[in-house]
Amino acid sequence: MAATPASGEQEEEVCLWSWGAGTEGQLATGTLEDQFLPQRITSLPAISHIACGGAHAIALTGDGKVWTWGRGTKGQLGHEEMNNCLKPRVVKLLESFFVSDVAAGWNHSGFVTDTGRLFMCGDGSFGQLGTGNNESHSSPIEISFSDATHVEQVACGMRHSIALVKDASSSGDLVYGFGAGRHGQIGKPATRSSYLPMVVPGLENCSIADVCANGDQSAALTSNGQLYTWGRGFGGSSGSHIPQLLTSPLRFSKVVLGWNHALLIADGDTYILGGDHHGMLASAPKSQQASSPSSDDSSAIPNLRKVPGLDGEKAICIAAGAEHSALVTEHGTVMTWGWGEHGQLGLGNSCDQTCPQALDISYNGPFASSQFRVYCGSGFTFLAKLPS
Amino acid sequence: MSYDDVEIEDMEWSDELQAFTYPCPCGDLFQITKEDLRAGEEIARCPSCSLYITVIYNAEDFSFDDHKNNMPPPQKPITVA
Numbered sequence: 001m002a003a004t005p006a007s008g009e010q011e012e013e014v015c016l017w018s019w020g021a022g023t024e025g026q027l028a029t030g031t032l033e034d035q036f037l038p039q040r041i042t043s044l045p046a047i048s049h050i051a052c053g054g055a056h057a058i059a060l061t062g063d064g065k066v067w068t069w070g071r072g073t074k075g076q077l078g079h080e081e082m083n084n085c086l087k088p089r090v091v092k093l094l095e096s097f098f099v100s101d102v103a104a105g106w107n108h109s110g111f112v113t114d115t116g117r118l119f120m121c122g123d124g125s126f127g128q129l130g131t132g133n134n135e136s137h138s139s140p141i142e143i144s145f146s147d148a149t150h151v152e153q154v155a156c157g158m159r160h161s162i163a164l165v166k167d168a169s170s171s172g173d174l175v176y177g178f179g180a181g182r183h184g185q186i187g188k189p190a191t192r193s194s195y196l197p198m199v200v201p202g203l204e205n206c207s208i209a210d211v212c213a214n215g216d217q218s219a220a221l222t223s224n225g226q227l228y229t230w231g232r233g234f235g236g237s238s239g240s241h242i243p244q245l246l247t248s249p250l251r252f253s254k255v256v257l258g259w260n261h262a263l264l265i266a267d268g269d270t271y272i273l274g275g276d277h278h279g280m281l282a283s284a285p286k287s288q289q290a291s292s293p294s295s296d297d298s299s300a301i302p303n304l305r306k307v308p309g310l311d312g313e314k315a316i317c318i319a320a321g322a323e324h325s326a327l328v329t330e331h332g333t334v335m336t337w338g339w340g341e342h343g344q345l346g347l348g349n350s351c352d353q354t355c356p357q358a359l360d361i362s363y364n365g366p367f368a369s370s371q372f373r374v375y376c377g378s379g380f381t382f383l384a385k386l387p388s
Numbered sequence: 389m390s391y392d393d394v395e396i397e398d399m400e401w402s403d404e405l406q407a408f409t410y411p412c413p414c415g416d417l418f419q420i421t422k423e424d425l426r427a428g429e430e431i432a433r434c435p436s437c438s439l440y441i442t443v444i445y446n447a448e449d450f451s452f453d454d455h456k457n458n459m460p461p462p463q464k465p466i467t468v469a
Contacts, residue, residue, distance in 0.1 A: 021415045023436060055415035071415070106411050125400065158411055182398065259413060322413030341437050342414050379414040 015363060016041040020321075020344030020380030024055035025086035026070035027380060032086070036343030036350065038361055038383065044088050047384060052321075052377030053104030053156065058111075059088060062387075064098030066091040066111060070377075074107040075138030076122030082138055093139050094119065104377070105156030105213070110163075111140055116150030118143045118163055126159040127195030128179030134195060143197065149174075157213035157231075158259070160185045163197060164211045164220075173208040175200040175220055183216040184241030185231035202243045203228060214320065215259030225251030227264065234261055234274025234303065246273075248304065258320035258338075258376075263307070263327070268314040270307040270327060275338075309355035310335075316369060321376035326383075327356065332369035334359040334383055342379045359383075390431070394418075396445035399432075408432070412439055425450040 017038035018027040025032060028041050044067060049060040056070030056077060067088040068077040075082050078091040094111060097119075101112040108122030108129060119140035120129040127134055130143040145151065145165060152173075153164040160179030167174050176197035177186030186193075187200030203220055206228075210221040216232040220243065227246040233239030246252075250266035261275030307315075310329070317328040324338030324345060335356035336345040343350060346359050367385055375382045391413070399408040402417075408425075409417040412434040418441045420432035425445060433440045 021436075024415060026415065054411060339413065341439075377415070378411075 015365075015385040016044060016047070017346075017361065017383045018380065019346040021055070021342035021378070022380065024071035025084050026052070026055045026057055026377060028057070028069050028086075028088050030086050034342045036346070037348050038346050038359065046387065048386065049102065049373075050375040050382050050384060051102045051104040051109075051156075052375050052380065052382060053109070054106035054158075054378045055380075056104055056107075056109070057375075057377060057382065058102040058104050058109055060099060060102050064100065064114065066094050066099050066102060068109070071107070072138075074123035075136050076104070076107050076109045078109060078111075078121040078138070078140045080139045091140065101153050103154045103156040103161075103213075105161065106158040106378070108156055108161070109140075110154035110156050110161055112151050112154050116152070116166070118145070118151040118154060120154075120161070123159075126180035127193045128156070128159050128161050130161060130163075130176075130178040130195070130197045132196050145176075145197065153211055155211045155213035155218070157185055157218065158215050160213060160216075160218070162186075162200075162211045162213045162218050162220075164208055170204075172205045173203070175203045175208060175211055177218065180216070183232040184239055185213070185216045185218050187218065187230050187242055189241040200230070200243060210255065212255060212257050214257040215322065217257045217259070217262070219255050219257055219262065221252055221255050225253060225266070227252050227255055229262070229273075232260075246304070254318060256318050256320040256376075258325065259322040259378075261320065261325070263318045263320050263325055264304075265315055265318060270310060270315040270318060271304055272307050272325070273304050275325075276303070307356060317373050319374045319376040319381070321381065322378040324376060324379075324381070325356075326374040326376055326381055328369065328372040328374055330369055332367060332372055334361055334372065334374060336381065339379075344376075344379050344381050346381060390442040391439040393442045393444055394432070396425075396443055396449075399443065408443070410441060412437065414439065422450060 019035045047059040048062045051058045059067040069085045069088045098114040100114045103110040111119040121137045121140045124136045148168040150166045155162040163176040165174045177200045178197045181191035207223040209223040218231045219229045228243035230243045252266045254265040262273040264271040313329040315327040319326045326336045337353040337356045340352050373384045399410045402409045407419040407421045414437045416436035418432040
């Protein structure tokens with residue numbers, strides 16, 4: 001919109017950093033080393049979003065192009081081969097599309113175009129590609145829905161996938177699940193797996209703003225701030241094979257999932273659900289608990305509490321790896337906590353942290369906090385400073 | 389402390405590794421061989437990190453040669469209660 005600045009200033013730089021487990025090339029550093037401190041990455045064009053999976057990552061650029069790197073042994077990079085890739089490479093087969101959303105699971109990937117088409121690639125052993133069989137694909141394959149549908153979003157868990165679909169012939173949004181279902185993660189009771197997308201029951205009349213998946217967990221956030229979860233469950237709460245509404249007066253605006261925890265934003269406060277399963281993630285003193293968790297394991301009321309140590313600072317971006325968490329505060333501070341063995345906290349060591357710790361990012365340029373985005377893969381983390 | 393309890397049904401057989409595997413949160417795989425299972429071992433380890441899982445399985449299922457009969461016999465007979 002604006003004309004080129006008269007000063008001849010260059011286009012604002014996109015900055016990118018990565019740290020954590022690097023054994024499959026997932027850090028885009030060109031090496032296989034774990035990194036305990038943020039590493040500056042220069043091999044990507046102007047990205048707008050990153051999805052991180054088990055050991056691979058997918059970057060979306062502002063012009064709808066897709067770049068992938070990391071573990072590719074199941075075809076999850078979409079490069080028509082089954083090899084790891086230590087540097088980001090464009091997905092050629094999607095170049096004729098404008099891709100608007102991407103998701104990375106343990107070993108599979110999902111891509112949604114601006115025209116509402118869904119493509120998947122990678123490991124299909126559990127039906128998580130939704131192709132109707134359990135074959136794996138090393139190039140993106142289109143998943144067919146009925147003609148009236150427009151796929152809006154895709155989310156990928158360990159062995160399952162979730163798609164948010166707008167259907168012109170239906171009153172509300174439809175959420176589909178496919179892939180492994182033993183832990184209820186595709187929303188179908190007593191289903192080992194589904195090779196084709198099936199509608200997740202109980203959400204038919206909801207307006208869904210966001211879907212997410214990780215591990216054996218799935219979640220949907222309604223446009224009026226209600227959270228539904230299904231799958232294995234979070235520590236104190238028992239798992240559910242159909243979507244369960246989180247009973248809370250809070251109105252949530254954002255949710256991300258780890259393997260055993262969820263992070264949530266409501267009214268500017270950041271909450272954690274579960275996460276004490278392995279004693280690895282933030283466990284707050286009892287006095288900070290936002291709702292009264294029941295010690296009875298059969299209780300449907302999950303263990304929801306405020307993330308400690310933020311001193312009232314609001315988070316504007318949250319991300320969850322398998323067993324670690326990251327956020328960006330309103331003042332642009334990047335914080336991490338949880339499991340740290342591979343350096344995924346970026347704090348220069350392999351220690352675990354129960355409270356968010358501020359990271360030292362060597363960036364001296366001008367920025368607005370809203371430009372920082374953090375993304376977590378299973379054991380690694382990316383930070384991007386996007387153009388304003 | 390064991391990271392998790394995982395049923396054998398949730399593990400995948402890897403021909404390449406000749407082991408049952410399950411995703412580790414570090415990005416690598418927890419692994420346990422059929423020989424380990426025959427010997428009554430229930431811990432599957434990740435070669436890349438300190439985490440390990442407890443495998444839930446029925447010892448009877450691994451106490452005899454599989455149907456292909458291509459595995460060596462167990463070192464010791466396993467008594468099934």
